[in-house]
Amino acid sequence: RPNVYWKNVRTVKSSNATEIRRLKKELASLRKVMIGYINQIDSLNRLTAQQKEIIADVTKKYNAASRQINNLSEEKKNLTKTVTLAAQLDATNISVQPTNKRGKTAKKVKDIVKFKINFSIVKNITAETGERTLYIRITKPDNDVLTKSSSNTFPYENRELVYSIKKYIEYNGEEQAVTVYWDVEEYLYAGTYRVDIFADGTLIGSQSFSLN
Structure with a gap:
């Protein structure tokens, strides 16, 4: 066991x-x-x-x-x-001469038959040369713009503005004197008027003037 x-x-x-x-x-x-x-x-x-x-x-x-x-x-x-x-144009030395029917400076509003507007486009070597379109607006004291037709407009800042005078110039980059005329066919009254000059969709110069 x-x-x-x-x-x-x-x-x-x-x-x-x-x-x-x-x-x-x-x-x-x-x-x-x-x-x-x-x-x-x-x-x-x-x-x-x-x-x-x-x-x-x-x-x-x-x-x-x-x-x-x-x-x-x-x-x-x-x-x-x-x-x-x-490269923008610049308008300087803007002057407005109201003239009478004899071509002399009118001393009274009722004698004005024409506006002679003088200005200079300054020298700018960076600006594009060639034909340029200038738009001139003449604004009355009540902000109404003198124009021959309501269809006379140009584009500015996404809207259409009425112009008084359209002027073509041949710009060569040098200073250039410009003269434009406005034939007065509407009623004018005493007060402060303004001239605005535009080119290429830009305001390039303004000048106020008074009529007595």
Whole structure:
């Protein structure tokens, strides 16, 4: 009986030892797999961090380029505006002479038969040369514009303005004297009148004058 007992004990121990070795071996394999997983996760984390760094760097460069483009666009806009302003015509030395039927200066409103309007287009080497159209408006004290027809209009700031006189000139960039005439066919009265001169959709000169 004792021999049988110890034999059984040895069998159980041997069986347990085999199972323990198998379990240890399996555990070692699982540990290797786990280490592999840990290494993969670590690599993915490093890759993600690197990708984030690259994305952040690209975004920073993109934003900087966008700001530079916006600044250049604004500079171009301002430069274009400056060039446009510099290229505009300018009317100076504007004078209005009311004349009577003898061609002399009229001293009374009732004697006026014509307005002689003189002005100079100043020298401008940046302005476009060639034929230019000038529009002259003569405004009465009540802001009514003298005109021969309500259809005599020109575009100005997205609207149509009535003009009194249209004058074509051949501009060569040098100072140029201009004279235009208005035949008075309407009733005039004493007060302050105004002459406005336009070219290329821009007001280039104004002058007020009084009639007694």
